[in-house]
Amino acid sequence: MEKVRQWSWIIGALAMLAFLLFMHGDGFKKTPVRYWDVVWNRDGGKDVVDKLQGTGFRVITERADQIEISFTKTYNVSLGNATLPMNVDKRYIVQRGRDGFYAYAIFERLKGWPRTNVDQIRFVYKLQQDKFPFMAISDNRKRVMPTARDRANGKPLAYPEAVLLTKTSNPDLRGEVDDKYQYSTEDKDNKVHGWICNEPPVGFWIITSSDEFRTAGPFKQDLTSHAGPTVLSMFASTHYGGKEVGMTFKDGEAWKKVFGPVFVYLNSVRSSNNSLRLWENAKEQMLEEVKRWPYNFTQSEDFPSSDKRGSVAGQLLIQDRYINESLVWASSSYVGLAAPGNVGSWQKESKGYQFWTQTNKQGYFLIKDVRPGNYSLYATVPGVVGDYKYETIIKIKPRRGINLGNITYVPPRNGPTLWEIGIPDRSAAEFNVPDPSPTLRNQLYTNHTDKFRQYGLWDRYTDLYPNHDLIYTVGADDYHDKWFFAHVTRHCRNTGNNTYEATTWRILFQLKNLTTTGNYTLQLALASANNAEVQVRFNNQSTKPPHFTTGLIGKDNAIARHGIHGLYWLFSIIVPSYRLQEGNNSIFLTQSRRLGSFDGVMYDYIRLEGPPQW
Structure with missing residues (x-):
């Protein structure tokens, strides 16, 4: 009987994945509702959108409590400039007792592959527009949204993303402007967002437990959810930065990076009168996912668990003699590890991992669960001009903690x-x-x-x-x-x-x-x-x-x-x-x-x- 229950759960999990990964739209647009895509180009030429359609499939894990499956897309060298010069391994994980699934992808370039530029990597869900009218991004940014058809019937404004709603299915929305960029969020605040369906009362959310795989630091802004209804997990983009925050790979340059995992979370309540409770529950689930990071259940050696990571601690102080003769605590500052570079280079760095935290009132900080590797330590202090960089390269090793002690930022200043x-x-x-x-x-x-x-x-x-x-x-x-x-x-x-x-x-x-x-x-x-x-x-x-x-x-x-x-x-x-x-x-x-x-x-x-x- 236990084996029957086990296989029933596995079949149910696979059925849910098949439904979520392969179902199609509701008739307005006959396009898949779920896809990854990469926007890339060669030598600054015309952008190419690759939907990363898999050419290989395998089951990575098949246990009573977890299933992990893989879809791979392999670069064909013989195709030359016609295809993205990367191997991509898309992974999906379903765990028993978890209301949703985890998604991540491993991108890799091998040595000798041709140069390329990558402007965007994302994971997209497009839900049924007649089912999900309500979007939530934060406590003060949630509302009933127009449909894709409402936008199509509207008046285009200065650029295609902005539309004046002139003919809407919901008369309360008529006369408003809709633009997906109005719902952008800084990455440091982009932990959970999604949509609510009233009948039946269910929620669909993307939860991002960590920013380590995102690009260009904690203040990088990017898209979240928007009219469609569309739910995005933006891993890399040039939004709010331009080409300077894109990825540029030289001829022959090898590279590998894991994007995610993110958690696609599904929840429900008994009555549509309590549908906003779905948002509150999604926030609670987000906090639980953050506590679980870094996840210890992924079956990839490219995603190290907590016991294979290190940490950096210290106290950041400010020295500005024109303000105070004594050293001052750098309260509420952002301190982070990113690829070695110049002062402030972290805001344009996109190919590596970044790890950020905020100091406490006394300027103390702890950056934990850092992947092994070489980093520079950077900081930016609210109320203080400029950027800080620690002068020595920091080498993170598994299970090793580094304490830098007191470090001092002397901000740019020449006089009173x-x-x-x-x-x-x-x-x-x-x-x-x-x-x-x-x-x-x-x-x-x-x-x-x-x-x-x-x-x-x-x-x-x-x-x-x-x-x-x-x-x-x-x-x-x-x-x-x-x-x-x-x-x-x-x-x-x-x-x-x-x-x-x-x-x-x-x-x-x-x-x-x-x-x-x-x-x-x-x-x-x-x-x-x-x-x-x-x-x-x-x-x-x-x-x-x-x-x-x-x-x-x-x-x-x-x-x-x-x-x-x-x-x-x-x-x-x-x-x-x-x-x-x-x-x-x-x-x-x-x-x-x-x-x-x-x-x-x-x-x-x-x-x-x-x-x-x-």
């Missing part, structure tokens, strides 16, 4: 603060984020802390400054109200040919006791840049060439995609004292690139420092 605009936190959230156009709202973000996710905010600059640009007076103006969140172009609406013009922002400030024997410093930190160039001039807007230029920088597209930041940039600009004058001074910031409405930057923080005092 004369004035500052913003908060150095890699974000533009503290600045003036305007209300959207009344006809282009997403009601979820009305009176919401994430108002920056509304559509079309870049165009509001032209509404607010139709004939002149922003002028900010230090000491009189409040950057929360006066400093627009994005330095963008002005739309020349009256020309009839859809053109844009460069914009110049002006900072007015008083300077007393001008020092003529030393240099001043302007710390200019950017939270985002997209096809932008910031030119800096002092007291003369017409100076050619400008006193400083960033040059053409950035492709993160965060302005269009409703991100309040993209990649971080820091420029320490030396200002000879002869550029300034006693009394009234002006700094002119010109964003000179003007090909379109999304060209621009978001400022993180600006600080003028006096000459060094020691």
